[in-house]
Amino acid sequence: MRVEEILRKSELNREDLVYLMKIGSEEELEALYKKAYEVKEENVGKKVYYRGLIEFSNICVKDCNYCGIRKSNKNTEHFMMTKEEIMESAKWIYENNYGSLVLQAGERQDKEFVDFVEEVVREIKEMSQGKLGITLSLGEQSRETYERWYKAGAHRYLLRIETSNEEIYKSLHPEDRSHNFDTRIECLGYLREAGYQVGTGVMIGLPGQREEDLVDDILFYKENDIDMIGMGPYIIHDETPMGEAYKDRVLPKEKRVELGLKMIAIARIYLKDVNIAATTALQGLDPLGREKGLKAGANILMPVTTAAEHRAKYQLYNDKPCIDDTAEQCKKCLAGRVGSVGDEIAYGEWGDSPHYFKRSEE
Ligand code: 5AD
Numbered sequence: 001m002r003v004e005e006i007l008r009k010s011e012l013n014r015e016d017l018v019y020l021m022k023i024g025s026e027e028e029l030e031a032l033y034k035k036a037y038e039v040k041e042e043n044v045g046k047k048v049y050y051r052g053l054i055e056f057s058n059i060c061v062k063d064c065n066y067c068g069i070r071k072s073n074k075n076t077e078h079f080m081m082t083k084e085e086i087m088e089s090a091k092w093i094y095e096n097n098y099g100s101l102v103l104q105a106g107e108r109q110d111k112e113f114v115d116f117v118e119e120v121v122r123e124i125k126e127m128s129q130g131k132l133g134i135t136l137s138l139g140e141q142s143r144e145t146y147e148r149w150y151k152a153g154a155h156r157y158l159l160r161i162e163t164s165n166e167e168i169y170k171s172l173h174p175e176d177r178s179h180n181f182d183t184r185i186e187c188l189g190y191l192r193e194a195g196y197q198v199g200t201g202v203m204i205g206l207p208g209q210r211e212e213d214l215v216d217d218i219l220f221y222k223e224n225d226i227d228m229i230g231m232g233p234y235i236i237h238d239e240t241p242m243g244e245a246y247k248d249r250v251l252p253k254e255k256r257v258e259l260g261l262k263m264i265a266i267a268r269i270y271l272k273d274v275n276i277a278a279t280t281a282l283q284g285l286d287p288l289g290r291e292k293g294l295k296a297g298a299n300i301l302m303p304v305t306t307a308a309e310h311r312a313k314y315q316l317y318n319d320k321p322c323i324d325d326t327a328e329q330c331k332k333c334l335a336g337r338v339g340s341v342g343d344e345i346a347y348g349e350w351g352d353s354p355h356y357f358k359r360s361e362e
Contacts, residue, residue, distance in 0.1 A: 003028045007035045012270060014215060020266050021211040021259075029258070036265035036297035043273045044299050048343045049351025050334075051135060051277075052093035052101040052305040052327075055314040056081040060106025062139070063174050066203070068237035068315045069106050075239050079313050080105075083120055089305050090124045092327055093132065097347040100133030102158070102302060107139030114145050118152045125153035133350035135199070140183060143190040150194045156352075157191045158199040158230055159184070164220035165213045168206060172242070188224060197356045199228030199275075204263055205256035206234045207246050214259065218267050221274070227353040228300070229267055229274055232281030233260045235317035243318075257286045261296040268297030275300050275353040283321045290334075294341045300351070301338070303330045 003023055006016045020032060040046070057080040058069040069076055081089075086103070093101045103120065121134055135156040136149060146157070163169050166181045173179035191198045202217045221229060233256035236243045251259070260282050267276060277300040278293025286292065290301065305327040306314060312323045322330060338345050 001028065001031065003031050007031065007269070014219065017215040017218065017266060017270065018212055020269075021215050021262055023262075024258075029262075032262065032265050032269075033296045036268040037295060039269050039272060040297045040299060044275070044354060046343045047299065047346040047349075047351070048294060048338050049275070049300050049346050049349060050098040050100065051133075051300060051302045052089070052096075052098040053104060053302045054081075054086060054089045054093075054101060055104050055304070055306045055310070056086050057105040057108075058314050059108060061109065062107050062179065064179070065172050065174070065241040066206075066234065066237065066243075066317075068240060068317055070240060073239045076315075077313050079310050081307075081310065083116070083123070085307060086120055087123060087127065089307065089327070090132070091127060093305055094128045096327075096331060098303070099347065099349045099351060100135060100156075101305075102135040102137055103154075104137035104158075109141060109145070114141070114148070118148055121149055121152040121154050133352070140187045141190075143194070146187075146190050146194045146196070150196060154196070156197040156199060156228065158201070158228065159187055159191065160201040160203075160230065161185070161188070161217075161220065163202050163206060163209060163213065164217045165209070168208055168213065171208065172206070192225075197227040197353060198224075199230055200224070200226050201229050201231035201277075202263075203234040204231060204260045205251045207242070207250065214263055215266075218263070218270055221267065221271060225355075225359065226271075227274055227356040227359075228277070229271075230277040230279055230300075230302075231260070231263055231267075232279035233257060233285055235281055235284050235319075237315065237317045253285045257282065257289060257292070260285075260289075261292055264293055264298050265296040271355070273354040273358065275351070275355075277302055280304065280321060281317065284317065284319060287321075291337050291341050294338065294343055299343075301334060303327070303334055305330070 063071045134154045137158040276298045278290040278298035282289030
């Protein structure tokens with residue numbers, strides 16, 4: 001089998017990666033996932049790290065054509081958690097020994113928001129005596145803002161590139177200055193310079209996206225020396241321009257899940273020591289999506305810990321899973337899922353990407 005031949009090579013080139021991205025038989029896919037799991041075991045171990053996810057606001061200044069909380073979606077019931085509510089979730093995450101949390105929200109650059117985040121980060125650090133790792137996922141910001149939040153105590157940042165293909169990127173966004181591909185790239189640079197461990201990722205199965213584009217996304221991660229990857233299938237949201245345009249034309253669910261798993265596996269094999277998340281979007285399309293993600297090489301899970309009353313309002317796409325679950329239920333459910341794969345949950349550890357430390361030592 002050509003796949004096995006490729007998987008035995010010590011260095012893969014673009015052509016090899018494209019070949020792997022296009023395989024489709026059960027047997028070939030099994031061989032790919034098995035290899036990816038081995039590479040995971042060797043480089044990051046069989047430990048799964050948790051990042052408790054707090055989605056604290058759905059107010060967004062952006063108008064991305066795919067996203068349910070875009071500015072122009074007038075059906076969104078807006079919410080912004082208070083500092084006390086965020087701290088309550090953060091305490092739960094700390095007391096349940098998750099090790100790290102992620103603060104995510106719609107994008108805002110106004111002073112009130114920037115100050116608010118800075119304060120919240122500082123308080124979480126204090127509350128946990130510096131023990132809780134803090135990741136931010138708050139979109140494009142100025143260099144100064146990134147620096148301020150870093151100084152306050154955040155040490156990782158997620159900013160997806162969405163797709164490394166500039167043409168596709170343009171088709172996903174309105175044509176104005178605030179949705180610029182180069183700005184996104186520039187922000188990834190600012191984050192690195194500010195000292196963060198930098199995470200990025202893409203959506204998979206986008207209209208017009210070919211296997212070659214997905215391979216180029218993985219090469220983009222490599223070229224930009226990315227530490228953490230969060231990527232998942234594109235899922236329609238009805239109340240968006242893309243949802244309306246592609247309702248009946250998007251790749252079948254199974255195909256998008258398969259592509260998502262192939263992306264995880266090939267990224268693991270090619271990049272080896274980075275952190276890769278099995279994302280909620282994977283589970284949105286397949287009830288066993290996250291387990292399959294771990295089997296294909298992912299080592300990070302992001303359990304949603306947002307309070308039940310707000311969960312349903314943070315709908316980036318249709319049928320987001322687990323919106324009725326409490327944080328307690330999520331914890332139990334995930335422990336069972338991780339165990340079923342044969343992995344172990346690393347409670348109470350930050351679980352930084354080994355890739356980051358190797359670079360820091362150089
Ligand atoms: N399908 C899948 N992922 C989406 N995101 C936003 N909308 C969708 C969607 N419809 C992802 C984007 C964004 C992250 C916060 O959520 O990649 O960066």
